[in-house]
Amino acid sequence: MTLRPVLLACLLASVPLAASAATPYRSMQQILDASPAADWRTPDPASTLYLELEAGRVVIELAPGFAPEHVANIRTLARAGFWDGTSIYRVQDNFVAQFGDAEADDPAKAKPLGTARHKLPAEFERDAEGLAFEVLADVDGWAPQVGFADGFAAGRDPASGKAWMAHCYGVLGAGRNLEADSSIGAELYVVIGQSPRQLDRNITQVGRVIQGIELLSALPRGPEPMGFYQDPAQRTPIRAILLASEVPEAERTRLQLLRTDTQSFRDVVEARRNRRDDFYKRPAGHIDLCNVPLPVRAARD
Template sequence: MLSLLLALALSPEPPQAAAVQSSGRVAPDKRAPSEIVAAAPASDWVTIRPDDLIVMELAPDTTGRPRRVVIQLAPPPFAQGWVANIGTLAKARWWDGTSVNRVQDNYVAQWGDASEKKPLPPGLNKVAESEYEMPFHPGLFPNLWSNGAIVPVPARSSNAAAARAPKLADPYAEHYTFVGGMPFAMTMKGTAPDRVWPVHCYGSVGVGRNLSPDTGTGAELYAVIGHAPRHLDRNIAVVGRVVEGIEHLSSLPRGTEALGFYRTAAERIPIRSIRLASDLSQAERPRFQYLSTESASFAAYADARANRRDAFFIRPAGGADVCNLPVPVRRAP
């Protein structure tokens, strides 16, 4: 794996992102990102554990169509106090009969107990603000994404390699990386990675809270349904991402009160249930996989996202931030 990452770091194109022409010159890969993902071998896909998925069943829409939202929870060691609380709340069936209470345009859809009077189950963690970010730990991060190259930790790409590579820099952080199929941003201390935190991209799920020092329990959750509100990073806990059914949240009517809250109880969208996937029967349990961010397929996909060369595009953008590299997810075969 290390030799592959070194080759990627020192190459202007990921290994699957170019083809050799008869003249001997290297031609850029002209496949669309979706075509690269579709061609990824089975070995490049990672199965998400049932304990790491929660399944929210909303009341059917006006046509009677079911509305299921599936959320992948953050991997250890990130946000684990809140993740444990979410598991406790789901096992206690605490969310059954609650509702989506707030839908703010280009921002978030938020759910929980609108009355704020429903007793919480015992044993919930009180999580400190310091848990919004974590110290860097090399064992967790096989690579960084910096200026278009996959860089083995703790090695850094050469300036020459970075100059040739597409720009995948992030405007809110010096570097970014991926863990367990989720995006993370990172600061540096000198030349070494320092602090790491999950980020607010479209579909990210966070914990509602009151003013500091309150950090929320996880009983109030929201999903990002608009432009990535990255100013929230390290100010609110990010505990997962929606892997299926985001359209059931993003298409809801917008609330007319301040911050997008619904004015009346009749406007709220009832929640029938929220369960851990591991607590569902085998027939009901969803099964998902994400494309390994350590794979050559993902390197080619990231290059294609930053430099669209397929037929529709006239000018490649030449760059992509972390939220423009959503880790592909599929139903497990």
């Protein structure tokens, strides 16, 4: 692979010539292939959701560190089979796929919530103290600081001492009505388009899809305003949403996630910030928070 070190030195003001000349470029895949096993973690089955569709399984990692009360309620709802027979009832292009009980707003038809809580506090942000935060140095217009915490893309404000999850592609959010505290985790949505970061700190985010997002992102868009399907026959049936910890071990999807507090992850970020393979003629010298890949792989024995 030709690295054109002289040209690169001109383009990569942030990378010293010595470093770029001395260090061969490694692609993300090469970095991952060389990463030590300790750089990977297995998501907690009690914080892993399986969204079971006819087309397959969407695997979601929940974020109890950011939204503990919502995640607790989601666990209760999952254990009670709340989502059995519900549907994906809204798919809006370049925005979200939303699912749960399509009749939730109609007291006469809404599915009973069982022992789940009917009211939760908004969990738009949390105290930054006590949260390990891997800072991304790149400028961001939406937050004073951005980076990664608990494996999620996140924002942080040193002035307020708060941190929050960022609305990147694949994030799972808790749908709400106009009131900040009107979400309970029963109605959920996944971002399937350009990151709607204006929703940061306006909605409680509860996790992110770690496998199978194409089962949501490639669904037909709903014909009504905002992508709703009025016709129940057009909605995508949900067989169940299950906690992995409630599923027999043999039936679980065994995945590993690259830890975001490792040198391998930092190397991935830099490999994407400045792509120095033969295709790229001008490495960007920048990466946006939501362009950073959060690698997932099949678990290894």
